[in-house]
Amino acid sequence: MYFLGIDLGSSSIKLSVLDAESGTTISSVSVPDFEMEIVAPQHGWAEQDPESWWQYIKNGIGLLKTKRNTDISKIAGIGIAYQMHGLVLTDENLNVIRPSIIWCDSRAAQIGNSIYNSIGALKCQEQILGSPGNFTASKLKWVKDNQPELFEKAKYMMLPGDYIAAKLTGVAQTSTSGLSEAALWNFPEGRLATEILDAMGISKDIIPEIVPNFGNQAQINPEVATELGLNPNVKITYRAGDQPNNALSLNVLKPGEIATTAGTSAVVYAVSQSDIYDANNRINTFLHVNNAPDDKHNGVMLCINGSGILYQWLRKIMSADRPELISYETLNAEAAKAQPGSKGLRFYPFGNGVERIFNNKEATSGIQNLNFNIHSSPQLVRAACEGIVFAMNYGFDVMKSIGAGGDIVRAGKANLFLSPVFREIFANTTQTTVELYNTSGAEGAARGAAYGYGYYASLDQAFEKLECLERIEPNSGLTAQYAEIYNEWKININIQE
Known part of the structure; x- marks a missing residue:
């Protein structure tokens, strides 16, 4: 029996087919064969x-x-992972009303x-473990305030993966963890945070059916099954945002385990069984994929917007805007x-939104200490x-500082973790062991599907075939060196008020 996994990113979309009996992936593709466009009609928009x-x-x-x-x-089943915090608005026929605010x-x-x-x-932090910040709920309110004629046409608010599931099945749904990443989940009471909707003056009717992350969510539309060549009995059986799903992919499911x-x-992304939050809203807490009413599991997450996109920018700049000339x-x-230390050159990777x-401020991005003669x-x-x-x-x-940490961090051997230099810097700066x-x-x-x-009878069984490829241990000689470089770097962060 096969299961299809879809990973909807902002640069590309990856699809993999798992042979559940052998526990191995038998085929994968990435589409399109170029990086998907992010449109910015105005500064700060995406x-x-x-x-x-x-x-x-x-x-x-x-x-x-x-x-x-x-x-x-x-x-037999499809699982969908997707870029978090995006807003998709559709009418009752699932027609998109405006581009997704990602x-x-x-x-x-x-x-x-x-x-x-x-x-x-205090009330916000106790209920949604943070601030609505720049999450999906705030984007929904922006549309209501700034594009009321479009908002009036909206029947459903969905996250990006919810939209793909709806296109496959014809049924509008969202998940419990999806609502938490949208800043629309009341953690203590385990329900939709109607308090946030009320504060925005938005009816809860715009929220589609709420389903758990795992289970028989909806069956594929027969016409779509015929068009795609899929079995008409295929079901959507899993959905999650990309970072909770990345943790799942690495079998990071228990308190104290960390994914990156x-x-x-x-x-x-660290797993915790506590409703913890940062008083200054610098990190965020969401429902983890394996959260249950009687067995709490949260994901505590930090996010830096400028990472691979910075590497992509370097590639374009260094190749005179012909990236095919220089590979990653x-x-x-x-x-x-x-x-280590790059001869004093310091890079601040904050160039991709607040x-x-x-705390959702813009930090000045750029390069410091550049010397044309030595760099x-x-x-x-x-x-x-x-x-x-x-x-x-x-x-x-x-x-x-709020109790979400550990000494071992798991990562997929992909993206920047393909770089031995990046792995060395990560292990010695964070002083953790990196498992790839x-x-x-x-x-x-x-696997989630x-x-x-x-x-699979359990998630443990689903990940029996997952093997660690490599472990990178901190080097006692390098940790002190990186601590000094990091402290110098940290002093010079410039945050715009």
């Missing part, structure tokens, strides 16, 4: 067309069948702050030519890697 996501996913399913020779009629869009940050202040900091990723953005492997090799670790491409690339890790460590320190796994968000979504379908 939008994508949800219909284009759907078209790419249909193309990807076709490629699994034609290019990978996968018998997709054997697929995760790195900053326009609604002030609205979130206003809601937070009107409800009261450094894709377009950089994230550290070339960048990794350049970084390896420089010594940053949560600065060249190796120092530039290594300083970028150091800056990304230092920003992650800045948030990691906040997580540890050969997995992906799409594979994790497929198999468990949600009931093929």
